Amino acid sequence: MIKQLPRRQRIRRGVILTTFILFPIIMNYFSPYVIIDGASQGIINGSFIVFGLMFLAALFLGRAWCGWVCPAGGLQEAATGINNGPFKTGKRDWIKWGIWLPWIGIIAAVAISAGGYRRVDFFHLTESGVSVAEPMQYITYLLVVGVFLLLAVLMGRRASCHTICWMAPFMILGRALRNLAAWPSLRLVASASSCRDCLKCTSNCPMSLDVHGMVQRERMEHRECILCGTCVDNCAQDAIRFSFSAGK
Ligand code: SF4
Ligand code: SF4
Structure with missing residues (x-):
């Protein structure tokens, strides 16, 4: 007999699976590349705003975004149907900082060399409103989904949240600040x-x-x-x- 999930968990799973299904539309608002492209033109783009909101939300909600909204979380929890084994936490949790810190450095360097931010365009590089609208974007989409899926299958539950997620550090920092302020x-x-x-x-x-x-x-x-x-x-x-x- 298949065990029914508790009601709150059915709702949570439903939300994160829905955002994963919507990922071809919303992908650019979480993109580590589009924020760099925006910085090179002095534009505060959608992903800049979304990452900022993640940090601010974490001041009061911790990493609830990861558990309740994140499309990559939905993909990885769907992958538990293939591998539901635990991920080995510990030192590997620090890998994402080795990605996040140089990436933030690149964004800052590009923004400075462009003369700073001068305007806001939430839909920068997403003028049609749909993130996956061209062949190159489709390839990017498949690459992102493929990497997150592969790590979950090879390394266990939510492996990418532990290792490569460039969004998690914004929320870990927000929560650390919250803990400091108490x-x-x-x-x-x-x-x-x-x-x-x-x-x-x-x-x-x-x-x-x-x-x-x-x-x-x-x-x-x-x-x-x-x-x-x-x-x-x-x-x-x-x-x-x-x-x-x-x-x-
Ligand atoms: S081990 Fe965990 S789930 Fe079991 S009773 Fe203790 S707190 Fe509850
Ligand atoms: S991540 Fe683990 S410890 Fe945190 S709320 Fe979910 S089940 Fe509980």
């Missing part, structure tokens, strides 16, 4: 005394985190947690819950 925001809280050590939270976590260990320490903050709520919805003891509060 203002109220969306987070997980846990009660170790309610836990019955069934390990369902750990085995179901899309980011392959040691959720049970986090519960035992009653310290749920983790830079790779995407606040998807899978652990919350799989805990029969209600040992984990969402909270909008200032905490650890």
